[in-house]
Amino acid sequence: MKIVVGIKQVPETDSVKIDPKTNNLERSGIQGIINPFDKNAIEAALQLRDQAGGEVVLLSMGPDSYTSSLRDGMAMGADKAVLVSSRAFGGADTLATGYTLAKAVESIGDVDLVLFGRQSVDADTGQVGPIVAEFLSVPQVTFAETVSLESENTIIAKRQLDSAVQDIKLTLPAVITVRKELNNPRYETPVNMKESFEKPITVWTEADLNLDPSQIGQAGSPTSVTNVYAPTKEVKKTTILPEDPVQAVSELLGKLD
Amino acid sequence: MDNNEIWVYVETTGSKIEPTSLQLITKAKAIADGRKVVAVVPETSSINAETTVKEYGPDQIKTLVDDHFAHATDEEIADALFQVTDKNRPDSLLFPATILGRSIAPRLQAKLGTGLTGDCLDIYYQDGLLVQVKPTYGDNVMCDIVCPDRRPQMVTVRPNTFRAEKGTGGATEIVQSKFTFHKEANSEVVATDPIINSSSKLDDAKVVIALGRGAYSDKNIKLAQDLAAKLGGMVGVSRPLTDEPEFSHDDQIGIGGASLSADLLINLGISGAVQYTVGIKNAKKIVSVNIDKDAPIFDESDFAYVGDVTDFLNALLKQVR
Amino acid sequence: MSITIEQNKMLIQMIKEFTANELAPLDMDIDSRGDYPDGLFQKVVKTGLLGMTLPREYGGADFDYVAASEALEKMATGNASMAVTLEGHFKTIEQFIKYGNKALNDKYLPSASKRIFAFSMTEPSGGSNPKGIATRAIKQGSNWVITGDKIMITNGGLAEVYCVLSKTEDDQLAIFVVDKDMPGFKFGKREDFIGLKGVPVGEVVLNHVVVPDSHLLGVIGQGLEIGDNAHADARVLMGAVLAGITEHELQTAVSYAKERKAMDTPLYQLQVTQEKIADIAIAKQNIQALYQKGANDKVAGKPYAEVAAMAKSYGSRSAVAAGDKALQILGGYGYSHEYPVEHLIRDARAMELAEGTIEKMNLEITNAEIAK
Structure with missing residues (x-):
């Protein structure tokens, strides 16, 4: 089984803030880490590989520095990695990103399953998985809570909607995005860390992929960001209740009615 | 051909209509400014969701009726929607940011080759464009996003961001849309099990008692549960407490958890990180109890009590009938 | 990079x-x-x-x-x-x-990536003094027969492979490798120590355990040298552990001093607290510098035994003293089981004894200085 896991490198989100004066993102000095949800996708891929054999290929789109996340994924046990990297891909929104990744999956070839984390913690909200599935014309299960191999080419995945739980049977090839609840990602092991520097990371530019230049990068992106700012807080008029709890409660109940 | 309409996808599961879709109809009407508000309702022949949807006053309801929708896959729903949107593209197309909405919308987006902004917290028109306000970086940062050239302008909107209001006036035209349900050969919903407890969701509870790290003790949990029972409400927690054995992810309020629409929310020992407060901004009355007088949660509150959570709960339990 | x-x-x-x-x-x-x-x-x-x-x-x-x-x-x-x-x-x-x-x-x-290996020198007759070693290794054809009692073994009971310091018939010291599954191998009692409570420290009793020649580590007569080398390696790593313990003490003290107020003033704004926090922070930095020099010298192939002894000697005393200061900042809470400080002191205290007492290390440091 050949499994591709799409991963994204993200800044450690808690530390990203907006400068309230300039409205600029303060990202300096913030380390890139592997998108936490993507680790669940890698773990799912490794478990399927351990069960059915085959290989796990990591796929990411971004600058050279993304190799550190690809290495992290290989230190968990993935076999190799592909980085799609070029200035031509810059400024891509979810549509252009999904298109490019789908083309990369086609170039990797003979892929049975593409896995993604449910969403990246920094920017998008889980759109890329379904977009890739659509461009590849393959079925999908999103937000999967369980993924089990039913036969050589079918998988049953469980997904929880607001009012029902669905069991969805997929005939491979397919795309699955996974929830955090699916598994506990394994730790990188010291031996795998060393090996991650010996495993190949293939870098592809637009020249290596069979794609339509008008569908990548800024040109292929229908949306644009016009403004970035800190969330405004509505200041409420707050009534401070008296210190004595009994008085506080009676005043509160009086005012609530 | 494009038109000047705002379409809202009405999600139905079983006989239930997703409340966010109704909220979006109300919002669409508020920002329409002459645009026609159209509710798009894929449903089985037995649901008749249009009867309920009509009460919220869209200008038109397009139903897509096929019994296969009872167990339809994302691919099948996206395909059906594509058939009705592609030839006569609306100006904007709004989805609830539910699991289903977030799964179908991007597939449809790729089919239509247009832009989609996920998980919006606000939408409005400016200079003829739909401005899509979206949080990023764990809600620490807000972005305004537009889709200038392609149509429809697609968004998914977070549940309970807006309030649904039943409409007045104007007649609603109900149209049954022509389309063909295409079975997808490579995927199939083989089982659908209803979630029994779906009625007791935090999102929809009228009264919520919320516990945070600063109130975590056996005694306070018990008192909070007693109070919730007395007020006919539910107990929720901030993110850190979901790691404790008494609570789970289902009890979480804020990012990744519930967005409240409660009439009364009582915050106990919650400091008020943005990750939490984003989930409470639609609560009507907010009471907060914290030992730290500088806790940010007080800025979001109508009533503030600086002091001990247990004392406050005891007093409240005594005085509430 | x-x-x-x-x-x-x-x-x-x-x-x-x-x-x-x-x-x-x-x-x-x-x-x-x-x-x-x-x-x-x-x-x-x-x-x-x-x-x-x-x-x-x-x-x-x-x-x-x-x-x-x-x-x-x-x-x-x-x-x-x-x-x-x-x-x-x-x-x-x-x-x-x-x-x-x-x-x-x-x-x-x-x-060795699946099971623990342990080093055992100490015997009931007293300390790590090589002269008093009573464990005997008797040559029998191409085998050795080992009999003796080893105590206070770090990871004793948890470990599956033991390096045993023994004395041959001609009174030479040598180290043999024994496996817990060998006939004649028995675990003895586990020490009831006051600190590092997770680490089993225990006894191994060997009754005519037979090992082949190849189980001799190094050569006959090299027992002490290997023991000293093991000490030096252990002390670098223990220096690191002590830096970690001191960091834990520091974090506990700092977060308490930030939260806790005395008359509306956070503790950290009081000079008496500042003096203690500064001392703990400086101690941590010094322990770190010592063990890192030991590690760097070892990796570079330079002599590192003396600085390793310093890392553990200075490190253990300083971590205990730093823990005492942290305890004082926390007051009654520091003296209670509710906060980690008291067990950090007990943990650090172990390393004034293990892998050579402070006194032994100071002797080695002095000898090294005299010899310069």
Whole structure:
């Protein structure tokens, strides 16, 4: 089984803030880490590989520095990695990103399953998985809570909607995005860390992929960001209740009615 | 051909209509400014969701009726929607940011080759464009996003961001849309099990008692549960407490958890990180109890009590009938 | 960035995560129950941490002492016991790598990433004094027959392979490798120590255990040299553990001093508190500098025994003293089991004794200075 896991490198989100004066993102000095949800996708891929054999290929789109996340994924046990990297891909929104990744999956070839984390913690909200599935014309299960191999080419995945739980049977090839609840990602092991520097990371530019230049990068992106700012807080008029709890409660109940 | 309409996808599961879709109809009407508000309702022949949807006053309801929708896959729903949107593209197309909405919308987006902004917290028109306000970086940062050239302008909107209001006036035209349900050969919903407890969701509870790290003790949990029972409400927690054995992810309020629409929310020992407060901004009355007088949660509150959570709960339990 | 630096960064990042998720939350529990909870040690094994320093040819990751010591520092910041368990293992396999013959290493080292190896010198008759060694190794054909009693073995009971300091018939010291599955091998009692409560420290009784010639580590007569070398390696790693303990003391003291107020003034704004926090912070930095110099010198092939002794001598005393200051900042809470400070003092105190007492280290440091 050949499994591709799409991963994204993200800044450690808690530390990203907006400068309230300039409205600029303060990202300096913030380390890139592997998108936490993507680790669940890698773990799912490794478990399927351990069960059915085959290989796990990591796929990411971004600058050279993304190799550190690809290495992290290989230190968990993935076999190799592909980085799609070029200035031509810059400024891509979810549509252009999904298109490019789908083309990369086609170039990797003979892929049975593409896995993604449910969403990246920094920017998008889980759109890329379904977009890739659509461009590849393959079925999908999103937000999967369980993924089990039913036969050589079918998988049953469980997904929880607001009012029902669905069991969805997929005939491979397919795309699955996974929830955090699916598994506990394994730790990188010291031996795998060393090996991650010996495993190949293939870098592809637009020249290596069979794609339509008008569908990548800024040109292929229908949306644009016009403004970035800190969330405004509505200041409420707050009534401070008296210190004595009994008085506080009676005043509160009086005012609530 | 494009038109000047705002379409809202009405999600139905079983006989239930997703409340966010109704909220979006109300919002669409508020920002329409002459645009026609159209509710798009894929449903089985037995649901008749249009009867309920009509009460919220869209200008038109397009139903897509096929019994296969009872167990339809994302691919099948996206395909059906594509058939009705592609030839006569609306100006904007709004989805609830539910699991289903977030799964179908991007597939449809790729089919239509247009832009989609996920998980919006606000939408409005400016200079003829739909401005899509979206949080990023764990809600620490807000972005305004537009889709200038392609149509429809697609968004998914977070549940309970807006309030649904039943409409007045104007007649609603109900149209049954022509389309063909295409079975997808490579995927199939083989089982659908209803979630029994779906009625007791935090999102929809009228009264919520919320516990945070600063109130975590056996005694306070018990008192909070007693109070919730007395007020006919539910107990929720901030993110850190979901790691404790008494609570789970289902009890979480804020990012990744519930967005409240409660009439009364009582915050106990919650400091008020943005990750939490984003989930409470639609609560009507907010009471907060914290030992730290500088806790940010007080800025979001109508009533503030600086002091001990247990004392406050005891007093409240005594005085509430 | 060189590959080595990148790899070391990866290791430290992973150790921090592992410690934060798996060890730190159990720190108080390990101290109060006096053991590792079920499954914890297995998790450490599964994550491949035992093979951190083992050469690649034996299935290890071959991280050097600069990386391994920093890893143990970070781990000890969350839980010192597990860091000491790894220290005992790392220093033992280091002696195989340096002194082991090919047959021995081929036979044993491939399992060193799955099971713990331990080093045993001390006997009931007293201390680590080599002259009093009563364990006997008698030559019989191409085998050795070993009989004796070893106590206070770090990881005794948990470890499966033991390096045993013995005396031959002609009164020469030699180290033999025995396996817990060998006939005549028996575990004795576990010490009831007051600190590092997770680490089993125990006894091994050998009654005519037969090992082949190849189980001799190094050569006959090299027992003391190997013991000294093991001490030096252990002391670098213990310096790292002590830096971690001191960091834990520092974090506890600082967060308390920020939260707790005396008459509306946070404690950290009081000069009496500042003096203590500064002392703890300086101590931590000094311990770190000492063990890191030891590790760097070892990796660079320079002599490192003296600075290793300094790291442990200075480190253990300073960590105990720093813990005492942290306790004072926390007041009554510091003296209670509710906060970790009191057990950190007990943990650190162990290292004024283990791997050579402070007095022995100071003697070695003095001898080294006299000889210069």
